Amino acid sequence: MFQLFGNAIGQVVAISILVGAGLPALFAFGIRALASGAGGTAEVSGDAGRPAMKLVAWICFALVIAVIAVGLSVIISSGFGYRVSFDNIFPTFIKK
Protein backbone atom coordinates (compact mmCIF):
# COMPACT_ATOMS: atom_id res chain seq x y z
CA MET A 1 0.00 0.00 0.00
CA PHE A 2 2.67 2.48 1.04
CA GLN A 3 4.86 1.55 -1.90
CA LEU A 4 1.97 1.96 -4.35
CA PHE A 5 1.23 5.30 -2.81
CA GLY A 6 4.86 6.36 -2.98
CA ASN A 7 4.99 5.55 -6.70
CA ALA A 8 1.80 7.43 -7.46
CA ILE A 9 2.75 10.48 -5.45
CA GLY A 10 6.24 10.46 -6.96
CA GLN A 11 4.74 10.74 -10.44
CA VAL A 12 2.48 13.56 -9.36
CA VAL A 13 5.41 15.43 -7.80
CA ALA A 14 7.58 15.06 -10.91
CA ILE A 15 4.93 16.18 -13.40
CA SER A 16 3.62 18.93 -11.14
CA ILE A 17 7.03 20.47 -10.61
CA LEU A 18 7.69 20.37 -14.34
CA VAL A 19 4.36 21.94 -15.28
CA GLY A 20 3.23 23.72 -12.11
CA ALA A 21 6.54 25.48 -11.45
CA GLY A 22 7.96 25.41 -14.99
CA LEU A 23 5.08 27.26 -16.64
CA PRO A 24 5.07 30.10 -14.09
CA ALA A 25 8.82 30.38 -14.65
CA LEU A 26 8.32 30.56 -18.42
CA PHE A 27 5.59 33.15 -17.90
CA ALA A 28 7.98 35.10 -15.67
CA PHE A 29 10.57 35.08 -18.46
CA GLY A 30 7.88 36.52 -20.69
CA ILE A 31 7.14 39.30 -18.21
CA ARG A 32 10.82 40.05 -17.86
CA ALA A 33 11.30 40.20 -21.62
CA LEU A 34 8.24 42.40 -21.97
CA ALA A 35 9.59 44.78 -19.33
CA SER A 36 12.95 44.84 -21.04
CA GLY A 37 11.18 45.61 -24.30
CA ALA A 38 9.25 48.49 -22.76
CA GLY A 39 12.21 49.87 -20.82
CA GLY A 40 11.96 53.04 -18.75
CA THR A 41 9.70 52.74 -15.72
CA ALA A 42 9.06 49.06 -16.39
CA GLU A 43 12.50 48.20 -15.09
CA VAL A 44 14.30 49.04 -11.89
CA SER A 45 17.35 50.13 -13.89
CA GLY A 46 15.30 52.47 -16.06
CA ASP A 47 17.27 51.56 -19.21
CA ALA A 48 15.87 52.36 -22.63
CA GLY A 49 13.57 49.73 -24.18
CA ARG A 50 14.76 47.02 -26.54
CA PRO A 51 11.70 46.41 -28.73
CA ALA A 52 12.99 43.05 -30.04
CA MET A 53 12.52 41.61 -26.56
CA LYS A 54 8.77 42.03 -26.95
CA LEU A 55 8.83 39.29 -29.57
CA VAL A 56 10.64 37.02 -27.12
CA ALA A 57 7.96 37.84 -24.54
CA TRP A 58 5.12 36.87 -26.81
CA ILE A 59 6.87 33.65 -27.78
CA CYS A 60 7.04 32.78 -24.07
CA PHE A 61 3.34 33.55 -23.55
CA ALA A 62 2.37 31.57 -26.65
CA LEU A 63 4.36 28.58 -25.39
CA VAL A 64 2.62 28.73 -22.01
CA ILE A 65 -0.79 28.79 -23.68
CA ALA A 66 0.17 25.96 -26.03
CA VAL A 67 1.31 23.70 -23.18
CA ILE A 68 -1.91 24.37 -21.26
CA ALA A 69 -4.00 23.67 -24.36
CA VAL A 70 -2.22 20.36 -25.01
CA GLY A 71 -2.50 19.40 -21.34
CA LEU A 72 -6.21 20.13 -21.21
CA SER A 73 -6.90 18.27 -24.43
CA VAL A 74 -5.07 15.20 -23.09
CA ILE A 75 -7.21 15.23 -19.96
CA ILE A 76 -10.54 16.06 -21.54
CA SER A 77 -10.14 13.70 -24.49
CA SER A 78 -9.40 10.78 -22.18
CA GLY A 79 -12.74 11.49 -20.53
CA PHE A 80 -14.43 11.13 -23.92
CA GLY A 81 -12.60 7.90 -24.72
CA TYR A 82 -9.85 9.36 -26.88
CA ARG A 83 -6.15 9.66 -26.36
CA VAL A 84 -3.79 12.26 -27.75
CA SER A 85 -0.94 10.89 -29.83
CA PHE A 86 2.30 12.70 -30.50
CA ASP A 87 3.48 10.17 -33.11
CA ASN A 88 3.35 12.78 -35.86
CA ILE A 89 4.85 15.43 -33.58
CA PHE A 90 1.65 17.43 -33.88
CA PRO A 91 -0.91 16.21 -31.34
CA THR A 92 -3.70 14.20 -32.94
CA PHE A 93 -6.75 12.55 -31.37
CA ILE A 94 -7.00 8.78 -31.56
CA LYS A 95 -9.93 6.73 -30.36
CA LYS A 96 -8.92 4.42 -27.52
Add this chain to the structure above:
Amino acid sequence: MLLLILVIGTAIAFDFTNGFHDTGNAMATSIATGALKPKTAVTLSAVLNLIGAFLSVEVALTVTNAVIRIQDSSGAPRPEFLANNGHELLMIVFCGLIGGIVWNLLTWLLGLPSSSSHALFGGMIGATLAALGIGGVNWMGDGTKLDGVVGKVILPAFASPVVAALVATIGTWLVFRITAGVAERYAESGFRWGQIGTASLVSLAHGTNDAQKTMGVITLALIAYGSWTDTHNVPTWVKVACAFAIAAGTYTGGWRIIRTLGKGLVEISSPQGMAAEASSAAVILTSSHLGFALSTTHVATGSILGSGLGKRGADVRWGVAMRMVLAWFITLPAAGLVGALCFWLGNGIGGYAGPLLVFAILLGLTGWMIAHSRKTAVHAGNVNEEWRAESKPGASVPAETVATKA
Protein backbone atom coordinates in the same frame (compact mmCIF):
# COMPACT_ATOMS: atom_id res chain seq x y z
CA MET B 1 -40.42 7.18 -2.90
CA LEU B 2 -40.34 9.88 -0.24
CA LEU B 3 -36.92 8.69 0.91
CA LEU B 4 -35.63 8.73 -2.67
CA ILE B 5 -36.79 12.32 -3.09
CA LEU B 6 -35.11 13.25 0.21
CA VAL B 7 -31.87 11.61 -0.93
CA ILE B 8 -31.89 13.47 -4.25
CA GLY B 9 -32.70 16.75 -2.52
CA THR B 10 -29.91 16.39 0.05
CA ALA B 11 -27.46 15.26 -2.64
CA ILE B 12 -28.13 18.40 -4.65
CA ALA B 13 -27.89 20.47 -1.45
CA PHE B 14 -24.54 18.82 -0.72
CA ASP B 15 -23.37 19.64 -4.24
CA PHE B 16 -24.36 23.27 -3.62
CA THR B 17 -22.34 23.41 -0.37
CA ASN B 18 -19.49 21.75 -2.23
CA GLY B 19 -19.35 24.59 -4.76
CA PHE B 20 -19.89 27.24 -2.15
CA HIS B 21 -17.23 25.83 0.19
CA ASP B 22 -14.61 25.54 -2.53
CA THR B 23 -14.92 28.83 -4.45
CA GLY B 24 -11.99 30.12 -2.42
CA ASN B 25 -9.68 27.33 -3.54
CA ALA B 26 -9.63 28.77 -7.02
CA MET B 27 -10.46 32.41 -6.55
CA ALA B 28 -9.20 33.53 -3.12
CA THR B 29 -5.79 34.64 -4.37
CA SER B 30 -7.18 36.52 -7.38
CA ILE B 31 -9.66 38.33 -5.15
CA ALA B 32 -6.97 39.14 -2.56
CA THR B 33 -4.58 40.69 -5.08
CA GLY B 34 -7.31 42.57 -6.90
CA ALA B 35 -6.72 40.71 -10.18
CA LEU B 36 -10.46 40.18 -10.30
CA LYS B 37 -13.29 41.99 -8.57
CA PRO B 38 -14.95 39.67 -6.03
CA LYS B 39 -18.22 39.38 -7.97
CA THR B 40 -16.42 38.86 -11.30
CA ALA B 41 -14.27 36.16 -9.74
CA VAL B 42 -17.17 34.11 -8.41
CA THR B 43 -19.08 34.49 -11.68
CA LEU B 44 -16.11 33.30 -13.73
CA SER B 45 -15.53 30.43 -11.34
CA ALA B 46 -19.21 29.43 -11.44
CA VAL B 47 -19.27 29.36 -15.25
CA LEU B 48 -16.10 27.26 -15.38
CA ASN B 49 -17.43 24.86 -12.76
CA LEU B 50 -20.55 24.46 -14.89
CA ILE B 51 -18.49 23.70 -18.00
CA GLY B 52 -16.24 21.40 -15.99
CA ALA B 53 -19.20 19.45 -14.66
CA PHE B 54 -20.37 18.71 -18.21
CA LEU B 55 -16.88 17.75 -19.36
CA SER B 56 -16.62 15.07 -16.72
CA VAL B 57 -18.06 12.26 -18.74
CA GLU B 58 -16.27 9.48 -16.92
CA VAL B 59 -18.94 7.84 -14.83
CA ALA B 60 -18.27 8.26 -11.14
CA LEU B 61 -20.83 5.67 -10.20
CA THR B 62 -18.41 3.76 -8.03
CA VAL B 63 -17.59 6.81 -5.92
CA THR B 64 -18.69 5.20 -2.64
CA ASN B 65 -16.60 2.07 -3.31
CA ALA B 66 -13.50 3.92 -2.20
CA VAL B 67 -14.65 3.89 1.40
CA ILE B 68 -17.68 1.67 1.97
CA ARG B 69 -19.06 -1.63 0.71
CA ILE B 70 -22.56 -1.03 -0.57
CA GLN B 71 -21.88 -1.40 -4.31
CA ASP B 72 -20.24 -4.05 -6.44
CA SER B 73 -17.39 -3.18 -8.77
CA SER B 74 -19.70 -2.40 -11.72
CA GLY B 75 -21.40 0.25 -9.64
CA ALA B 76 -24.64 -1.64 -9.07
CA PRO B 77 -25.87 -1.79 -5.47
CA ARG B 78 -25.13 -5.07 -3.69
CA PRO B 79 -28.20 -7.31 -3.90
CA GLU B 80 -28.63 -7.54 -0.11
CA PHE B 81 -29.58 -3.85 -0.02
CA LEU B 82 -32.29 -4.05 -2.62
CA ALA B 83 -35.07 -5.16 -0.27
CA ASN B 84 -37.94 -2.71 0.21
CA ASN B 85 -36.85 -0.51 -2.73
CA GLY B 86 -33.30 -0.22 -1.44
CA HIS B 87 -34.46 1.34 1.82
CA GLU B 88 -31.32 0.56 3.82
CA LEU B 89 -28.92 1.79 1.13
CA LEU B 90 -30.92 4.97 0.66
CA MET B 91 -30.83 5.58 4.42
CA ILE B 92 -27.03 5.16 4.50
CA VAL B 93 -26.54 7.54 1.58
CA PHE B 94 -29.06 10.02 2.99
CA CYS B 95 -27.42 10.16 6.43
CA GLY B 96 -23.93 10.29 4.91
CA LEU B 97 -24.93 13.31 2.82
CA ILE B 98 -26.35 15.04 5.87
CA GLY B 99 -23.08 14.47 7.73
CA GLY B 100 -21.24 16.07 4.80
CA ILE B 101 -23.55 19.09 4.59
CA VAL B 102 -23.50 19.78 8.34
CA TRP B 103 -19.70 19.65 8.47
CA ASN B 104 -19.36 21.83 5.36
CA LEU B 105 -21.64 24.47 6.86
CA LEU B 106 -19.97 24.42 10.27
CA THR B 107 -16.48 24.84 8.83
CA TRP B 108 -17.81 27.60 6.59
CA LEU B 109 -19.21 29.36 9.67
CA LEU B 110 -15.76 29.16 11.25
CA GLY B 111 -14.15 30.34 8.00
CA LEU B 112 -12.10 27.16 7.71
CA PRO B 113 -11.43 25.59 4.33
CA SER B 114 -11.88 21.85 4.74
CA SER B 115 -12.27 19.14 2.14
CA SER B 116 -15.81 18.63 0.85
CA SER B 117 -14.98 15.16 -0.36
CA HIS B 118 -13.66 14.22 3.07
CA ALA B 119 -16.87 15.52 4.59
CA LEU B 120 -18.88 13.37 2.17
CA PHE B 121 -16.74 10.29 2.73
CA GLY B 122 -16.77 10.87 6.51
CA GLY B 123 -20.56 11.05 6.55
CA MET B 124 -20.84 7.86 4.46
CA ILE B 125 -18.38 6.00 6.68
CA GLY B 126 -20.25 7.08 9.82
CA ALA B 127 -23.64 6.07 8.46
CA THR B 128 -22.22 2.74 7.27
CA LEU B 129 -20.64 2.00 10.65
CA ALA B 130 -23.99 2.67 12.29
CA ALA B 131 -25.85 0.52 9.76
CA LEU B 132 -23.52 -2.37 9.02
CA GLY B 133 -20.72 -2.24 11.57
CA ILE B 134 -16.96 -2.28 11.02
CA GLY B 135 -17.14 -4.79 8.14
CA GLY B 136 -19.18 -2.40 5.99
CA VAL B 137 -16.26 -0.01 5.67
CA ASN B 138 -13.55 -0.52 3.08
CA TRP B 139 -10.52 0.29 5.24
CA MET B 140 -7.58 -0.83 3.09
CA GLY B 141 -8.95 -2.42 -0.06
CA ASP B 142 -7.35 -5.76 -1.00
CA GLY B 143 -3.82 -4.34 -1.12
CA THR B 144 -3.33 -4.72 -4.88
CA LYS B 145 -4.10 -1.09 -5.58
CA LEU B 146 -4.59 2.13 -3.72
CA ASP B 147 -8.00 1.73 -2.18
CA GLY B 148 -10.07 2.14 0.92
CA VAL B 149 -10.13 4.77 3.62
CA VAL B 150 -6.36 4.58 4.10
CA GLY B 151 -5.31 4.53 0.45
CA LYS B 152 -7.85 6.94 -0.99
CA VAL B 153 -8.47 9.35 1.86
CA ILE B 154 -5.91 9.36 4.67
CA LEU B 155 -2.60 8.98 2.80
CA PRO B 156 -3.53 11.51 0.09
CA ALA B 157 -4.63 13.96 2.78
CA PHE B 158 -1.19 13.89 4.36
CA ALA B 159 0.68 14.08 1.08
CA SER B 160 -1.31 16.58 -0.97
CA PRO B 161 -0.66 19.80 0.98
CA VAL B 162 3.04 18.95 1.16
CA VAL B 163 3.30 18.26 -2.56
CA ALA B 164 1.37 21.41 -3.45
CA ALA B 165 3.44 23.52 -1.06
CA LEU B 166 6.65 22.14 -2.58
CA VAL B 167 5.57 22.94 -6.15
CA ALA B 168 4.34 26.41 -5.20
CA THR B 169 7.52 27.18 -3.25
CA ILE B 170 9.68 26.26 -6.22
CA GLY B 171 7.41 28.17 -8.61
CA THR B 172 7.33 31.30 -6.45
CA TRP B 173 11.07 31.24 -5.89
CA LEU B 174 11.72 30.90 -9.63
CA VAL B 175 9.28 33.65 -10.53
CA PHE B 176 10.86 36.14 -8.13
CA ARG B 177 14.35 35.15 -9.25
CA ILE B 178 13.50 35.60 -12.91
CA THR B 179 11.67 38.90 -12.56
CA ALA B 180 14.24 40.53 -10.29
CA GLY B 181 14.98 43.85 -11.98
CA VAL B 182 11.45 44.29 -13.30
CA ALA B 183 9.64 47.18 -11.61
CA GLU B 184 7.20 45.83 -9.04
CA ARG B 185 4.13 47.60 -10.41
CA TYR B 186 4.89 46.44 -13.95
CA ALA B 187 5.28 42.84 -12.80
CA GLU B 188 2.10 42.99 -10.68
CA SER B 189 -0.07 43.99 -13.62
CA GLY B 190 1.44 41.37 -15.91
CA PHE B 191 1.05 38.56 -13.41
CA ARG B 192 -2.58 39.42 -12.83
CA TRP B 193 -3.32 37.96 -16.26
CA GLY B 194 -1.44 34.83 -15.34
CA GLN B 195 -3.41 34.67 -12.12
CA ILE B 196 -6.74 34.85 -13.90
CA GLY B 197 -5.69 32.10 -16.29
CA THR B 198 -4.42 29.72 -13.61
CA ALA B 199 -7.37 30.38 -11.29
CA SER B 200 -9.68 29.53 -14.19
CA LEU B 201 -7.91 26.21 -14.64
CA VAL B 202 -8.42 25.38 -10.97
CA SER B 203 -12.15 26.18 -11.27
CA LEU B 204 -12.47 23.99 -14.33
CA ALA B 205 -10.65 21.15 -12.58
CA HIS B 206 -12.93 21.53 -9.58
CA GLY B 207 -16.03 21.21 -11.74
CA THR B 208 -14.75 18.06 -13.45
CA ASN B 209 -13.70 16.42 -10.17
CA ASP B 210 -16.39 17.29 -7.69
CA ALA B 211 -19.70 17.51 -9.52
CA GLN B 212 -19.41 13.92 -10.68
CA LYS B 213 -19.28 12.63 -7.11
CA THR B 214 -22.81 13.87 -6.48
CA MET B 215 -23.90 12.60 -9.90
CA GLY B 216 -22.61 9.17 -8.89
CA VAL B 217 -24.41 9.24 -5.54
CA ILE B 218 -27.77 10.23 -7.06
CA THR B 219 -27.50 7.60 -9.79
CA LEU B 220 -26.68 4.97 -7.16
CA ALA B 221 -29.81 5.97 -5.24
CA LEU B 222 -31.91 5.74 -8.42
CA ILE B 223 -30.55 2.27 -9.19
CA ALA B 224 -31.15 1.08 -5.63
CA TYR B 225 -34.73 2.32 -5.78
CA GLY B 226 -35.20 0.58 -9.13
CA SER B 227 -35.91 3.55 -11.38
CA TRP B 228 -32.62 3.41 -13.33
CA THR B 229 -30.66 0.38 -14.50
CA ASP B 230 -27.77 1.57 -16.67
CA THR B 231 -24.49 1.46 -14.72
CA HIS B 232 -22.54 3.08 -17.57
CA ASN B 233 -24.40 6.35 -17.82
CA VAL B 234 -25.77 9.05 -15.60
CA PRO B 235 -29.31 10.28 -16.43
CA THR B 236 -29.13 13.61 -18.23
CA TRP B 237 -31.32 15.44 -15.71
CA VAL B 238 -28.99 14.33 -12.90
CA LYS B 239 -26.02 15.71 -14.78
CA VAL B 240 -27.76 19.01 -15.45
CA ALA B 241 -29.06 19.36 -11.88
CA CYS B 242 -25.64 18.65 -10.35
CA ALA B 243 -23.81 20.94 -12.73
CA PHE B 244 -26.14 23.82 -11.95
CA ALA B 245 -26.12 23.13 -8.21
CA ILE B 246 -22.33 23.27 -7.99
CA ALA B 247 -22.22 26.38 -10.19
CA ALA B 248 -24.89 28.13 -8.10
CA GLY B 249 -22.99 27.25 -4.94
CA THR B 250 -19.78 28.59 -6.41
CA TYR B 251 -21.51 31.81 -7.44
CA THR B 252 -22.88 32.32 -3.92
CA GLY B 253 -19.25 32.33 -2.84
CA GLY B 254 -18.23 31.13 0.60
CA TRP B 255 -16.86 34.56 1.43
CA ARG B 256 -15.72 33.57 4.92
CA ILE B 257 -13.48 30.88 3.44
CA ILE B 258 -12.29 33.09 0.58
CA ARG B 259 -11.21 35.60 3.20
CA THR B 260 -9.24 33.09 5.25
CA LEU B 261 -7.47 31.69 2.19
CA GLY B 262 -6.82 35.00 0.49
CA LYS B 263 -5.94 37.19 3.45
CA GLY B 264 -5.47 34.94 6.45
CA LEU B 265 -2.56 32.67 5.52
CA VAL B 266 -0.16 34.87 3.59
CA GLU B 267 -0.24 38.49 2.38
CA ILE B 268 -0.24 37.59 -1.25
CA SER B 269 1.06 39.46 -4.31
CA SER B 270 0.05 38.60 -7.84
CA PRO B 271 3.24 36.68 -8.80
CA GLN B 272 2.71 34.54 -5.70
CA GLY B 273 -0.96 34.15 -6.55
CA MET B 274 -0.12 32.93 -10.03
CA ALA B 275 2.50 30.50 -8.76
CA ALA B 276 0.05 29.17 -6.14
CA GLU B 277 -2.79 28.60 -8.61
CA ALA B 278 -0.46 27.10 -11.22
CA SER B 279 0.74 24.63 -8.61
CA SER B 280 -2.85 23.81 -7.57
CA ALA B 281 -3.99 23.31 -11.14
CA ALA B 282 -0.99 21.12 -11.99
CA VAL B 283 -1.29 18.93 -8.88
CA ILE B 284 -5.07 18.50 -9.12
CA LEU B 285 -5.14 17.76 -12.83
CA THR B 286 -2.17 15.35 -12.84
CA SER B 287 -3.36 13.43 -9.79
CA SER B 288 -6.90 13.02 -11.09
CA HIS B 289 -5.59 12.06 -14.53
CA LEU B 290 -3.41 9.38 -12.90
CA GLY B 291 -6.50 8.04 -11.19
CA PHE B 292 -6.23 9.21 -7.62
CA ALA B 293 -7.89 12.51 -7.06
CA LEU B 294 -6.51 14.73 -4.33
CA SER B 295 -8.69 17.09 -2.36
CA THR B 296 -8.86 20.51 -4.06
CA THR B 297 -8.93 22.19 -0.66
CA HIS B 298 -5.81 20.51 0.71
CA VAL B 299 -3.93 21.23 -2.49
CA ALA B 300 -5.02 24.88 -2.68
CA THR B 301 -4.12 25.55 0.94
CA GLY B 302 -0.72 23.89 0.51
CA SER B 303 -0.07 25.96 -2.60
CA ILE B 304 -0.89 29.25 -0.89
CA LEU B 305 1.39 28.35 2.03
CA GLY B 306 4.11 27.44 -0.46
CA SER B 307 3.78 30.79 -2.20
CA GLY B 308 4.53 32.38 1.17
CA LEU B 309 7.50 30.10 1.78
CA GLY B 310 8.99 30.79 -1.65
CA LYS B 311 9.09 34.57 -1.29
CA ARG B 312 11.86 35.96 0.84
CA GLY B 313 10.58 38.00 3.75
CA ALA B 314 6.94 36.93 3.36
CA ASP B 315 5.06 36.15 6.57
CA VAL B 316 3.13 32.93 6.88
CA ARG B 317 0.53 32.94 9.65
CA TRP B 318 1.19 29.49 11.03
CA GLY B 319 -1.52 29.89 13.67
CA VAL B 320 -4.18 30.10 10.96
CA ALA B 321 -2.57 27.20 9.08
CA MET B 322 -2.54 25.01 12.19
CA ARG B 323 -6.21 25.67 12.85
CA MET B 324 -6.97 24.51 9.31
CA VAL B 325 -4.90 21.37 9.69
CA LEU B 326 -6.75 20.61 12.91
CA ALA B 327 -10.04 20.98 11.05
CA TRP B 328 -8.78 18.53 8.42
CA PHE B 329 -7.95 15.97 11.09
CA ILE B 330 -11.42 16.05 12.57
CA THR B 331 -13.35 16.33 9.28
CA LEU B 332 -13.62 12.59 8.76
CA PRO B 333 -14.64 11.63 12.34
CA ALA B 334 -16.89 14.68 12.83
CA ALA B 335 -18.85 14.21 9.60
CA GLY B 336 -18.90 10.50 10.42
CA LEU B 337 -20.40 11.14 13.84
CA VAL B 338 -23.18 13.25 12.33
CA GLY B 339 -23.82 10.55 9.72
CA ALA B 340 -23.95 7.83 12.37
CA LEU B 341 -26.24 9.79 14.72
CA CYS B 342 -28.60 10.53 11.83
CA PHE B 343 -28.72 6.85 10.94
CA TRP B 344 -29.43 5.71 14.50
CA LEU B 345 -32.14 8.30 14.90
CA GLY B 346 -33.71 7.89 11.48
CA ASN B 347 -33.56 4.10 11.51
CA GLY B 348 -34.58 3.84 15.16
CA ILE B 349 -37.80 5.70 14.54
CA GLY B 350 -38.22 4.02 11.19
CA GLY B 351 -40.92 4.40 8.54
CA TYR B 352 -41.29 7.78 6.94
CA ALA B 353 -41.17 9.65 10.25
CA GLY B 354 -37.49 8.76 10.84
CA PRO B 355 -35.98 10.23 7.68
CA LEU B 356 -38.37 13.19 7.84
CA LEU B 357 -37.26 13.98 11.39
CA VAL B 358 -33.59 13.74 10.37
CA PHE B 359 -34.31 16.04 7.43
CA ALA B 360 -36.04 18.51 9.76
CA ILE B 361 -32.98 18.50 12.03
CA LEU B 362 -30.78 19.26 9.01
CA LEU B 363 -33.01 22.19 8.07
CA GLY B 364 -32.95 23.46 11.66
CA LEU B 365 -29.16 23.26 11.94
CA THR B 366 -28.75 24.95 8.56
CA GLY B 367 -31.06 27.76 9.59
CA TRP B 368 -29.23 28.21 12.88
CA MET B 369 -25.83 28.37 11.20
CA ILE B 370 -26.99 30.84 8.57
CA ALA B 371 -28.55 33.04 11.26
CA HIS B 372 -25.36 32.84 13.29
CA SER B 373 -23.24 33.79 10.27
CA ARG B 374 -25.24 37.00 9.87
CA LYS B 375 -23.79 38.35 13.10
CA THR B 376 -20.37 38.68 11.52
CA ALA B 377 -21.24 38.69 7.85
CA VAL B 378 -18.46 38.46 5.29
CA HIS B 379 -19.47 39.40 1.76
CA ALA B 380 -18.09 40.67 -1.52
CA GLY B 381 -17.82 44.18 -0.07
CA ASN B 382 -15.57 43.44 2.88
CA VAL B 383 -13.80 40.21 1.96
CA ASN B 384 -10.48 41.97 1.43
CA GLU B 385 -10.31 44.04 4.62
CA GLU B 386 -7.09 43.96 6.62
CA TRP B 387 -6.58 40.69 8.50
CA ARG B 388 -6.28 41.35 12.21
CA ALA B 389 -3.73 39.14 13.91
CA GLU B 390 -4.76 36.48 16.42
CA SER B 391 -8.43 37.04 15.93
CA LYS B 392 -10.84 34.27 16.83
CA PRO B 393 -12.52 32.36 14.01
CA GLY B 394 -15.78 34.25 14.34
CA ALA B 395 -13.89 37.51 14.69
CA SER B 396 -11.62 37.06 11.68
CA VAL B 397 -14.11 39.39 10.10
CA PRO B 398 -13.42 42.94 9.11
CA ALA B 399 -13.31 45.45 11.94
CA GLU B 400 -15.92 47.64 10.36
CA THR B 401 -18.57 44.90 10.43
CA VAL B 402 -17.87 44.01 14.03
CA ALA B 403 -18.13 47.64 15.03
CA THR B 404 -21.49 48.16 13.40
CA LYS B 405 -22.95 44.98 14.86
CA ALA B 406 -21.55 45.33 18.36
